[in-house]
Amino acid sequence: MFQTSLTLEGIVYVVDSCYVKQRAFNPAIGLESLLVAPTSKASATQRAGRAGRVRPGHCFRLCTEDAFATLLPAASTPEMQRSDLAGMLLQLKAMGIDNVMRFDWLAPPPAEAVVRGLELLHALGALDGDAKLSKDTGIPLASLPLDPPLAAALLAACRRHGCADHLLLLAGLLSVPSVWGHAGGGGLRARDAAVAKFAAAEGDMVTYLNAHRAWAENGRSQKWANRHFVHHHHMRRAEEVAKQLRARLSRLGLLPRGAAEAAFDLQSFLAAIAAGMFFNAARFARTDYDPRAANDAGTHVYRLLRHTKQDAPLQLRIHSSSVLWRVRPELVIFHRCQQGDEGWYEMQGVTAVTQEALAEAAPHFCRLRR
Numbered sequence: 001m002f003q004t005s006l007t008l009e010g011i012v013y014v015v016d017s018c019y020v021k022q023r024a025f026n027p028a029i030g031l032e033s034l035l036v037a038p039t040s041k042a043s044a045t046q047r048a049g050r051a052g053r054v055r056p057g058h059c060f061r062l063c064t065e066d067a068f069a070t071l072l073p074a075a076s077t078p079e080m081q082r083s084d085l086a087g088m089l090l091q092l093k094a095m096g097i098d099n100v101m102r103f104d105w106l107a108p109p110p111a112e113a114v115v116r117g118l119e120l121l122h123a124l125g126a127l128d129g130d131a132k133l134s135k136d137t138g139i140p141l142a143s144l145p146l147d148p149p150l151a152a153a154l155l156a157a158c159r160r161h162g163c164a165d166h167l168l169l170l171a172g173l174l175s176v177p178s179v180w181g182h183a184g185g186g187g188l189r190a191r192d193a194a195v196a197k198f199a200a201a202e203g204d205m206v207t208y209l210n211a212h213r214a215w216a217e218n219g220r221s222q223k224w225a226n227r228h229f230v231h232h233h234h235m236r237r238a239e240e241v242a243k244q245l246r247a248r249l250s251r252l253g254l255l256p257r258g259a260a261e262a263a264f265d266l267q268s269f270l271a272a273i274a275a276g277m278f279f280n281a282a283r284f285a286r287t288d289y290d291p292r293a294a295n296d297a298g299t300h301v302y303r304l305l306r307h308t309k310q311d312a313p314l315q316l317r318i319h320s321s322s323v324l325w326r327v328r329p330e331l332v333i334f335h336r337c338q339q340g341d342e343g344w345y346e347m348q349g350v351t352a353v354t355q356e357a358l359a360e361a362a363p364h365f366c367r368l369r370r
Contacts, residue, residue, distance in 0.1 A: 009054060010054070011050055011051060011053065011054075011057065012051060012055065012056075012057040012058065013051060013057060013058050013059075013060070014047060014048060014050050014051040014057065014058075014059040014060070015059075015060050015062065016039075016044060016047050016048065016059060016060070016061045016062065017062050018038060018039055018044060018061050018062055018063040018067075018068065018072065019036050019037065019038060019039055020036070020037060020038075020039040020043065020076075021034060021035070021036050021037075022034070022035065022037055022076075022082075023082070023083075023338070024077075024082040025082055025083050025084045025113065027110060027112040027113035027115070027116040028112060029304075029307070029314060030084075030116055030120075030279075030304075030306070031304075031314070031337050031338065031339065031345055032084065032336075032337070032338040032339070033338060033339035034338045034339065034340060035339065035340075035341060036341060038071050038072050038073070039072060039076075040072060040073045040074060040075050040076040041068070041072050041073070041074050041075070042074065042075045042076065043076055044061065044068070044072065047059070048061075078106075078107035080105065080106070080107045080109050081107055081108075081109050081110065081113075083109075083113075084113075084116075084117065085109060085113050085114055085116070085117035086116075086117040086120045086121060086147070086148050087147055087148060088117070089114065089117045089118060089121060090121060090126060090133075090138070090141060090142045090148055091142060093121075093126075093127070093132065093133045093138065093142065094133060094138075094139070094142035094143075098130075098131060098132055100114060100118070101114060118131070120148060120149070120279055121138070121148060123278075123279060123362075123364070123365060124137065124141065124148055124149065124152045124276070124279075125137040125138070125152075126138035126141050126142075126148065126152075137152070137155065140155055140252055140254065141155065143248065143252055144245070144248060144249075145245075145248070146171060146245075149276045149277045149279060149280065150171055150174065150276060150277070150335075151276070152275065152276030152277075153167055153272050153273050153275060153276025153277055154167045154168065154171060154245070154249075154272075154276070155254070155276070156271070156272045156275035156276055156361075157268075157269075157272035158249060158254045158255055159254070160271075160272075160275070161265075161268040161269070161271050161272045161275075162262050162265070162268055163262060163264070163265060163268045163269050163272055164249065164254075164255055164262075165246075165261045165262065166209060166264055166269050167269070167272055167273075168242040168245050168246055168249075169209060169212060169238065169239075169242045170205055170208065170209065170273075171241065171242065171245055172237070172238035172239060172240070172241035172242035172245070173208040173209070173212060173238045174205075174208075174335055174349060175237075175238065175241050176231070176234035176237050176238050176241075177234065178231060178234060179208050179211055179212075179230065179231060179234060179235070179238075180195060180211075180229055180230065180231055180321075181225065181226065181229045181230055181231045181232070186229070190229070191229040194228050194229040194230075195207075195211075195229065195323065196323070197228070198210040198211040198214060199323040200323070201352075202266065202270065202351055202352055203322070203323060203324045203329070203332070203350050203351035203352050204322050204323055204324070204335075204348070204349050204350050204351060205273060205335070205349060205351045206266070206269070206351065207323050209264070211230050211235075212235060212238070214228070214230075215228075215230050215232075215235050220232075220235070220236075267357075270351065270353060270357055271357060271360070271361050272361075273333060273351060273353075274333060274353050274357055274358050274360075274361035274362060275361040275362060277333045277334075277335070278305075278333070278358060278361060278362035278365045278366075279306060279365070280333050280334050280335070280337070281304070281305040281306070281331065281332070281333050281353070281358060282302040282303060282304050282305060282316055282331075282332055282333075282334065282347065283302060283303055283305055283330065283331050284300060284301075284302055284328060284329070284330050284331070285301045285302060285303045286301050287299065287300050287301065287328070288301055297326065299317055300317060300318065300328045301315060301316065301317060302316040302317065302318070302332065302347070303316065304316065305331075306365075314345055315343060315344045315345060316337065316344070316345045316346075316347060317344050317345075317346055317347070318332070318346070318347050318350050319346040319347060319348045319350075321348065322347070322348065322349075322350045324350050324352065327352075329352035330352075330355075331352065331353050331354065331355055331358065332347065332350050332351065332352055332353065333350070333351050333353050333358075334347035334348060334349055334350045334351075335348060335349025335350075336348045336349055
């Protein structure tokens with residue numbers, strides 16, 4: 001809040017930790033980190049300014065003068081240099097800027113990040129042999145305000161699998177911070193018990209749909225949502241996003257106006273997800289146990305399917321918020337994966353798939369990974 005333009009009346013004292021929690025994309029492995037790091041001197045100065053907006057104030061920095069001078073960088077790393085560029089590259093291609101390696105960026109990103117983004121777009125079929133947007137896939141993907149993998153899954157749902165309505169809703173549910181409400185007075189155990197009622201063996205993405213269906217069948221009631229730890233306002237927002245995406249698909253001619261909603265078909269739904277998110281596939285590798293912990297259930301470790309044996313090993317595990325946390329599916333696809341302070345890359349929005357379904361949905365990808 002203290003780094004926004006918002007002015008709060010009466011603020012006289014600011015206590016600055018001199019740290020910031022910041023997202024950073026690692027192009028070498030194609031995953032994101034959310035880590036605590038020293039803030040920049042520019043940000044620290046901006047934070048201090050909040051104490052003296054309307055009258056003289058004081059800022060207390062929780063670091064020494066020497067640490068401030070030597071450890072804090074002068075300015076924050078521009079977001080363009082620490083982000084996944086696949087979506088940005090897709091938009092540049094849509095504007096006719098084909099030679100993105102020579103594009104005059106305001107803050108030039110690492111060349112490896114550009115290459116990683118192009119690799120994903122090629123794998124999705126968004127680029128043709130000349131690295132231009134493909135007419136059949138690239139142009140529609142660039143027209144959808146979604147991350148390329150999710151947009152590709154939606155495109156597959158429309159064209160091949162007949163489950164556009166359910167992918168539209170999933171896109172909306174994945175766009176909100178969380179489907180689940182705060183634990184509140186009931187505690188985490190009560191919330192986990194409530195979530196378990198909606199849990200699907202296939203994983204989180206189907207579970208989200210189950211929660212939405214139950215909420216809708218109960219009149220979209222906020223009281224019902226609160227009682228079952230479903231986030232009422234996020235459900236409303238997810239429906240708005242799905243409605244906007246449906247209108248966009250109709251304008252693109254990918255979804256007939258007024259088309260009736262098809263019955264939910266699980267295999268078609270999973271096939272559409274695999275067709276777009278295959279780059280986020282991970283295979284179970286081993287279970288690690290902590291000899292110091294009594295009754296340790298172990299941590300199931302996964303390896304990205306797109307990584308070869310020559311790549312540095314990564315510690316991937318299913319996030320504790322997933323309904324598959326204590327399960328051990330052989331092969332999964334995740335919506336998001338980011339590194340936390342413990343060093344683990346934790347997968348969220350996890351869905352179990354079979355090798356056969358993945359090979360059928362993305363045969364070109366599976367051939368390369370054998």
